[in-house]
Amino acid sequence: MAVGGFAVDGPGTGTGFQGKITASVVITCIVAASSGLIFGYDIGISGGVTTMVPFLRKFFPSVLRKAAEAKTNIYCVFDSQVLTSFTSSLYIAGLASSLVASRLTAAIGRKNTMVLGGCTFLTGAAINGGAANIAMLILGRILLGFGVGFTNQATPVYLSEVAPPKWRGAFNTGFQFFIGVGVVAANCINYGTAKHSWGWRLSLGLAMVPAAIMTVGALIITDTPSSLVERGKLTQAKQSLVKVRGSDDADVEAELADLIKSSEVSKAAKREPFVTIFDRQYRPHLVMSIAIPFFQQVTGINIIAFYAPVLFQSVGFGNDSALIAAIILGVVNLCSILVSTFVVDRYGRRFLFMVGGIQMFLCQVAVAAVLAATTGVSGTKHISKGYAILVLVLMCIYAAGFGWSWGPLSWLIPSEIFPMKIRLTGQSISVAVNFGTTFVLSQTFLSMLCHFKYGTFLFYAGWIAAMTIFVALFLPETKGIHLDSMYEVWERHWYWRRFVRRQP
Numbered sequence: 001m002a003v004g005g006f007a008v009d010g011p012g013t014g015t016g017f018q019g020k021i022t023a024s025v026v027i028t029c030i031v032a033a034s035s036g037l038i039f040g041y042d043i044g045i046s047g048g049v050t051t052m053v054p055f056l057r058k059f060f061p062s063v064l065r066k067a068a069e070a071k072t073n074i075y076c077v078f079d080s081q082v083l084t085s086f087t088s089s090l091y092i093a094g095l096a097s098s099l100v101a102s103r104l105t106a107a108i109g110r111k112n113t114m115v116l117g118g119c120t121f122l123t124g125a126a127i128n129g130g131a132a133n134i135a136m137l138i139l140g141r142i143l144l145g146f147g148v149g150f151t152n153q154a155t156p157v158y159l160s161e162v163a164p165p166k167w168r169g170a171f172n173t174g175f176q177f178f179i180g181v182g183v184v185a186a187n188c189i190n191y192g193t194a195k196h197s198w199g200w201r202l203s204l205g206l207a208m209v210p211a212a213i214m215t216v217g218a219l220i221i222t223d224t225p226s227s228l229v230e231r232g233k234l235t236q237a238k239q240s241l242v243k244v245r246g247s248d249d250a251d252v253e254a255e256l257a258d259l260i261k262s263s264e265v266s267k268a269a270k271r272e273p274f275v276t277i278f279d280r281q282y283r284p285h286l287v288m289s290i291a292i293p294f295f296q297q298v299t300g301i302n303i304i305a306f307y308a309p310v311l312f313q314s315v316g317f318g319n320d321s322a323l324i325a326a327i328i329l330g331v332v333n334l335c336s337i338l339v340s341t342f343v344v345d346r347y348g349r350r351f352l353f354m355v356g357g358i359q360m361f362l363c364q365v366a367v368a369a370v371l372a373a374t375t376g377v378s379g380t381k382h383i384s385k386g387y388a389i390l391v392l393v394l395m396c397i398y399a400a401g402f403g404w405s406w407g408p409l410s411w412l413i414p415s416e417i418f419p420m421k422i423r424l425t426g427q428s429i430s431v432a433v434n435f436g437t438t439f440v441l442s443q444t445f446l447s448m449l450c451h452f453k454y455g456t457f458l459f460y461a462g463w464i465a466a467m468t469i470f471v472a473l474f475l476p477e478t479k480g481i482h483l484d485s486m487y488e489v490w491e492r493h494w495y496w497r498r499f500v501r502r503q504p
Helices: 023-033 036-049 053-059 061-068 081-108 110-129 134-162 165-193 199-205 208-220 225-230 234-245 249-269 280-297 301-306 308-314 319-347 349-375 385-403 406-416 420-452 455-474 487-492
Strands: 005-007 018-020
Touching: 023 134, 023 165, 023 208, 023 234, 036 081, 036 110, 036 134, 036 165, 036 199, 036 208, 036 319, 053 061, 053 199, 081 110, 081 134, 081 420, 110 134, 110 199, 110 208, 134 165, 134 225, 134 406, 134 420, 165 199, 165 319, 165 406, 225 234, 225 249, 225 420, 234 249, 249 420, 280 406, 280 420, 280 455, 301 385, 319 349, 319 385, 319 406, 349 385, 349 406, 349 455, 385 406, 406 420, 420 455
Parallel strands: none
Antiparallel strands: 005 018
């Protein structure tokens, strides 16, 4: 990440607030981004636990019986609606919490919402680790969902509001980076605990560790200047600006005045934000708040992350080998997120979206072709180890494409495009769509894999092609634009300019 002075000015950058990347803003953003740990840990831990024999024997014995059948279709071994309910129940809870999170974030601030999310997640992890029946498992998952819903609402907004405009993309990718760290850590823990009868309890219970880390971290950072201004805490807002900007008084006063003006405009409207966002002038914002998170999920990445061990077992890896393959996939994704951190503010969002989209499309088609050729239409043929490794390589290339495009950028774009009056509402809609889509896909993926077989990967390839075309036509470039000057990009866009008007 580049370090040094910068100035945001010139055409298209809006207000020219000066500043530099200070140690304070780096530390603050790293601590805030660590909220992604809990989401990533859950994504990684769920798939691994559902391949552990002691866990399946205790809660889902029908899956073991199906796996023991002599001529089981390899795609259908793990097709169990009860099993998928264990994974997907978190996301319906996250959807519910995200719908109220915008009001909560406005009332108590971004920081306190992250603290609440961490505490809720910690409680859910404790219940899951000590679960004695499916009811306890589902209750724990629901609490995890509430925790993730709150943090996913507050954290991307926090990062976009605190980060300097010129480097907002790099700082915001930190959230996705920590999601990736959580996934890799969870996969490593699954590998270490898989051979023990109590391993699944340790895997689920250790979710308390990332929850504790991010909760303590959230307690020690200050809230964003925007949040403090919204809640009338102007003195604290100025102190927060001085701390994160490291600028002279003139620059701080100018940015503070701009924040106060935006807040006053927002309050003067006296309209429910969930009504305001449906106004014609906010049509592009509404479309993006729905389309971007929806498209992120229909890349298939979270489903593959959830079920990576299951997926790799299905195509010929043993249990240990499947867990190792999942770890490799997570490490590749993590490294590619770092690539995005370094280039997103240099080459822009659209460039990464396009490159990543093409890369993921080609890999999904290739995986489908390999599976079709090796397992047959029925899916009953055995896939050789060499072809299984080829599938892993293709999935790693696919994960890399996601890691430097739709992974971090799908959190960045919705958090930076909204004016203050609808920012929290827009983020709430975005998170809700993300969870809702994830719920449907996670609930149906194993059944889809059973019925569509290799066609499942063509299904996701089709969506990736559609979203890449959508970005090329409808998403304007937003790099380096100050949050409160973002309306300029819509005014200049060939399609969206017919909807927007200059902000007061």
